[in-house]
Amino acid sequence: MEMAKATPADSSKRGDLVFAQKRGYMPWPAKLIDNSDRLCGLVQFVNTNDRHLIPYAKIWTCNQRSKQEFITLQALQCEEFYEAILATELIDSQPPKGKQQQELLLLDTLLLYRNTLHVEPQFIEQVNKLRRCLTRHRQDYAAAQLAFQKLLELKPFSRLLLVRNREAVESIRKLVGFVNHTRPNPNEPQMVRYLAKRLIRRFAGVFSISTNISNFWSSYYMQADIYRRHARLSECDANPNKST
Incomplete structure (x- = not known):
């Protein structure tokens, strides 16, 4: 499978949802807080209070391509990651479709098994x-x-x-x-x-x-x-x- 494309500093806006990988950890959904630095972006990981500067090579756009790459059966064994993905979908969905989006995400998760x-x-x-x-x-x-x-x-x-x-x-x-x-x-x-x-x-x-x-x-x-x-x-x- 082709690797998800890293998010360059000039193509993302503050507040965009991304996947970011802190050293020693798996890629995690996050929100881009600051992209003013040329080498690293400041992100806040979803469902945590943790903010970290992450190299752009370890930040990926949150789209279908990156979801297929990172939302794996093995990753979903981690309950915190599973809950962070649910929260990410809720943030990313339109208000009228919020509940349905969460339910469809849950269905997709179940079908991985x-x-x-x-x-x-x-x-x-x-x-x-x-x-x-x-x-x-x-x-x-x-x-x-x-x-x-x-x-x-x-x-x-x-x-x-x-x-x-x-x-x-x-x-x-x-x-x-x-x-x-x-x-x-x-x-x-x-x-x-x-x-x-x-x-x-x-x-x-x-x-x-x-x-x-x-x-x-x-x-x-x-x-x-x-x-x-x-x-x-x-x-x-x-x-x-x-x-x-």
Whole structure:
């Protein structure tokens, strides 16, 4: 891929959005504060109070070309970078389209994880096994434990996998409160609740929310709704597997 074009001092205005790379760090969205120096531009990095003089060779125009270069799957693993990109799109968008622009950016971010969907059939298969072996009339705890173990070991998980399979995720959520009053051994239902909670914590980790499960559910349902509203079949059904 061709490298994004560095922003020369005479082609950018104060207040323009750019990508700037501080030494030792990855390129980060920023606002050009001062371009009066011939060698370096003063930038303020988005979502921070940090202002730095950056050589123009390490400053790039914020456009589609540079976004394709710098907004990568690996970079988006950094939650601070992801939030800075969202803030940049909000700044760059027109007021009437602000919310829609943010949602479309989120959708584009989710779709970067298409290559993780090869595990979707296994994910659905194991969730369906849990549904079959933990019903009102049938409780096969050995099979349930095995299904949980396979889900916990499944890699790679992604937000795209989870938002595409909302019904499956909600099935796991229900098992967090699993009870069975007909069993004399309370340890077996307790085991189900414990493993369900472990799996939910893993889901939360994919969303970079590991300490507050209620925040995870809020973020999850918001992103699942955005995916459902905006995803087009031609883009998002690259993998035809569906939750059943």
